[in-house]
Amino acid sequence: xxxxxxxxxxxxxxADADAARRFYEVFGYAELRTGGDGESRWSYLQCGExxxxxxxxxxxxxTVELPLLIYLYVDDLTATIDRLTAAxxxxxxSGYPEHAPGGECRTTDPDGNxxxxxxxxxxxxxxxxxEADKEVRFSLIREAAERVRQHGGAPAxxxxxxxxxxxxxxxxxxxxxxxxxxxxxGCLAHADETLLNARGAFLANEDGQGxxxxxxxxxxxxxxxxxxxxxxxxxx
Numbered sequence: 546x547x548x549x550x551x552x553x554x555x556x557x558x559x560a561d562a563d564a565a566r567r568f569y570e571v572f573g574y575a576e577l578r579t580g581g582d583g584e585s586r587w588s589y590l591q592c593g594e595x596x597x598x599x600x601x602x603x604x605x606x607x608t609v610e611l612p613l614l615i616y617l618y619v620d621d622l623t624a625t626i627d628r629l630t631a632a633x634x635x636x637x638x639s640g641y642p643e644h645a646p647g648g649e650c651r652t653t654d655p656d657g658n659x660x661x662x663x664x665x666x667x668x669x670x671x672x673x674x675x676e677a678d679k680e681v682r683f684s685l686i687r688e689a690a691e692r693v694r695q696h697g698g699a700p701a702x703x704x705x706x707x708x709x710x711x712x713x714x715x716x717x718x719x720x721x722x723x724x725x726x727x728x729x730x731g732c733l734a735h736a737d738e739t740l741l742n743a744r745g746a747f748l749a750n751e752d753g754q755g756x757x758x759x760x761x762x763x764x765x766x767x768x769x770x771x772x773x774x775x776x777x778x779x780x781x
Contacts, residue, residue, distance in 0.1 A: 554596050557615075557658070562586040562601040564655040569597060571628045572617055572662070614659045622648045622664040639663075641673060648673070690718035690733060705735040722749035 559565040566576055566588045574590040574597060581587050584603040590596065619625045629636050629652055639649040645663025652660050693699050699720070703713035715732035722728045723745045731739060739746055 552596070554598050556598045556600055559599050559601050559654075559656050561655060562588045562599050565599045565601075566590065567632075568634070568654045569599070571632050571634070572619065572625065614661065615654075617660065617662040618645075618665055619662050620664070620666075622650065622662070625662060626650060641668075693718060693720070700730050703732040703735055704729050705731040705739055720749040721746050723747070 574592040578589045586601040588599040637651045646667035647664025649663035699717045717730035
């Protein structure tokens with residue numbers, strides 16, 4: 546296409562252009578130009594052929610719902626993790642998905658935007674981090690615990706307890722279940738242990754998409770039930 550797009554510049558609205566610039570410099574971006582006056586600042590970054598414009602403008606030119614999610618591919622996942630950690634940013638591994646066979650991680654920028662970054666170059670099975678799967682599982686447990694905190698309804702204490710039956714003083718934060726209908730509330734640590742050792746156990750949540758909601762939606766409305774009853778009484 547002769548008249549196609551020649552370049553694109555993603556614009557990221559930020560609260561502090563300098564803080565955001567320092568974060569993205571860890572990924573290899575460098576500031577080419579900067580400008581602004583008063584309450585408006587912008588910083589134009591480049592990494593190879595890729596560009597990113599950080600805009601700290603009041604009022605914003607475009608209103609967007611934050612936080613955003615940004616995905617970056619990096620050459621060396623381990624080196625990127627080391628740089629982020631050294632700069633004081635928390636990094637969480639996300640395993641080895643098909644689109645990032647060299648590994649994938651998650652962090653957040655100073656404005657709370659989620660930044661996922663992965664490595665396209667695959668790594669041998671024996672070279673993969675043994676902690677990656679554990680971190681992914683524990684991340685899911687934390688997300689389930691956050692939903693429980695938002696909706697409430699958890700008992701005061703963990704119901705799983707220790708390996709010799711001793712009571713656990715930690716608060717119950719997530720609910721586990723299995724296909725037979727058994728359920729138990731547990732703290733984060735004991736929930737993680739249970740998911741590892743109890744085959745068939747899974748995280749239970751009340752997101753409105755469970756079996757109860759499915760069955761309720763299948764029930765006929767009162768009008769439909771009345772019509773069905775009339776058809777059954779109709780003489781042949």
